Amino acid sequence: MKWAEFSRKRMHDLANSLGNLVVESFHYLGLFVIGAATVWASVVAFMGMVNKGHASIDDILLLFIYLELGAMVGIYFKTNHLPIRFLLYIAITALTRYLIGDVSHHRVPDIGLLYLCGGIFLLSLSVLAVRIASNKFPSTKVLDANGEEVGDTFNEKP
Template identity: 35%
Template structure:
């Protein structure tokens, strides 16, 4: 049975749009990676010029490394575990806690610490769930990357 011309046109438009979205996604990921590397280099330069390293400097560089790792993983595999942003959030909250040490109320310290604990528990639950109930790749990427069938 032959496909109708409208269906071929629709499929052609979908494939072209998907390729366009993939190019935009790739460009965005490259831009994020370059911007993160640049920000990390500026922070490293600032630390070198100051001649001393603080814990907040190290946490900021750790945040940059996590963003780079997340970006690289997404570029390589086309997927990103949810736990990566959770790691970034935990490091960010820890950095905020250290930066504001002594300047904030006890309630802020307690809530920030509770936030870090909730995120850590979330990561543990996600890791357990991924190990116990592995998911199959069902996002449709392999279907989109399949070569087009030859016309008969």
């Protein structure tokens, strides 16, 4: 019986190790692909500005979006946590870029302008809510003796 239990445990450990290897390999490959695509897109956008001979506010805001995407990939690569605030910043910048382009280039402002401003305002409130929540309920990582993350604990500040 001891031999069977030992074999089962060994097979289980091997399967876990192989599964972790496959998942982590896919994870890192995906991060590198997303990072490379972000760099590629920002270089293409920048070269388009150089070819035009000037940069509009739309172009600059697009570069800010690429910068935030790159920062988000970098933070996720280092911590394995996706910072939701960066997604909110990207959404705010994208709506602002759309708003500026829509008003300055295309048509007379209408009710759509209020919708865009309302969306930006709601996203800004979301950033505020996330900041308050992360300050009030900070997440601390619990590490084992090898420095591996075991889980999260949430400590409420008094």
